[in-house]
Structures are given as structure tokens and as C-alpha cells.
Amino acid sequence: MKYLPRISSGEVQTAAYIEKAHRLLQRRLPRALWIGSPADPRVALSFDDGPAPRDTEALLTVLQRHGVAATFFNIGERVAAHPALARAVFTAGHQLGIHGYRHLAFPLISVPGLHADLQRAQNALADATGQNPDHFCYVRPPFGWFTPSTLRHLDTWGFRPVMWTVVPPHWLQSQQRTYSDIRREMCDSAILVLHEGLPGPPVAHLTDEILSRLEDRGFTFTSIDRMWRTVFDAQPLESPLL
Numbered sequence: 001m002k003y004l005p006r007i008s009s010g011e012v013q014t015a016a017y018i019e020k021a022h023r024l025l026q027r028r029l030p031r032a033l034w035i036g037s038p039a040d041p042r043v044a045l046s047f048d049d050g051p052a053p054r055d056t057e058a059l060l061t062v063l064q065r066h067g068v069a070a071t072f073f074n075i076g077e078r079v080a081a082h083p084a085l086a087r088a089v090f091t092a093g094h095q096l097g098i099h100g101y102r103h104l105a106f107p108l109i110s111v112p113g114l115h116a117d118l119q120r121a122q123n124a125l126a127d128a129t130g131q132n133p134d135h136f137c138y139v140r141p142p143f144g145w146f147t148p149s150t151l152r153h154l155d156t157w158g159f160r161p162v163m164w165t166v167v168p169p170h171w172l173q174s175q176q177r178t179y180s181d182i183r184r185e186m187c188d189s190a191i192l193v194l195h196e197g198l199p200g201p202p203v204a205h206l207t208d209e210i211l212s213r214l215e216d217r218g219f220t221f222t223s224i225d226r227m228w229r230t231v232f233d234a235q236p237l238e239s240p241l242l
């Protein structure tokens, strides 16, 4: 069991506001994952924008040391440029998702163009890992930019949109600021997003420290896939997944 961190009344109000906003968004935008089920306090760790030669292998080492499985929302053209890195992520037991083929804002692409972009990203991951393209159905929109229409199309095409609960801008600020952002905003069932391939403190180093701090606070981890099924599928899973 995880003990509750001490938080101020201002933080309680902020957390309550975020929860209310999420409930409203979830009602308006069905079938997009923002946070896990209240029934499962485990949190999910995710990385956007990879694979990145500077970061991916170092991240895999850190995650293995902590025994944590994460989800990597990869950019298709970077997968095509570095297939061995995407394959290493998959082989290490992490989940791979799609972050667009070219990291374009989804609402700026035509509907057929978006479908083609996502299928191209699926094919890049399939080529890198030897899996069926349909295996890669989780999508995080680049820049977090989407419209209700975008989400409806993703749903129609069989994709599962995954948003976030906590996104520290760690490439723009000090490590200490990032740690305090996470200290303040992390809550049960949260989805945390970090980024590969950006300037600033190396994300593997940040992740190492962030995981140590979250583990000290009693947080444990689950996958985006399990979180999705706990939130949206009626039947609870019998066996725990990573």
C-alpha cells in the first residue's frame, strides 16, 4: 500500500480541480485515457518523441535497474531511422505506442492524411519489431493537440488515444524544478510523460532520480495497456501484467 504524501490545501484544491476537469473531458471525449481507474492506484510512466540515440539505451538500463516497464510513444520517422533502438525497447518488455509518423499536429492534417500517417507509423514499428502493425494501437497526439473529431476518427480506425496526467517541461527547466513539479502533481493512477531527444538534463538521469523518489513515496507502476483495460473494459483482468 502506498501512504499518502502530505499536501497543502492549495494543492488539494488544484488536485480537485484537475480531477473535475478530467471528469468533464472524459465525458465529452469518451475513450481517451487521461488517468487510470480509482480502483488501481498504480501509475504509468511514458516517454514521447523517441527513439533517440542519446537517450533510449540509457533509459532502458535505468528502467531495468528499477524493474519498471514503461510505454514509449515513438515518432515513426525516428523508428525508421533507428529501428534497432525501437526493437531494443520492445525486446526489453516495454510497450511501444505511436506519436505520429512526422510529429505533425493531428488537427492540421487532412483526415485521410492522418490515417495514412498513423498507418505508416504502425508499419515502421512493425518492421522494427517483427510484430503485426495492429499490435501498435495506442496513440499520443503530438503537442497534445487534438479535437473531438480527431478522437472520433482514432476510435473509428481502432486506435486508442492516450493523454497524460503530469507533463513536466524538463527540457526547459532545472532538474530540481522538474522534481518539485512531479512531487506536487503526481497522484494515484497518474500517467507521467517524459521526453526523449530534447535538450536539458539527460532524461535517463532524470528518470533514475524520479523513479527513486516515487518509489520512496510508495508508488508502483503499471502499463498503459493494463490501465486502458481497467478503465474501459468491463471485465477485470485476472493476472497482473507489467
Ligand SMILES: [Zn+2]
Pocket: 048, 049, 099, 103, 142, 143
Ligand atoms: Zn512530441
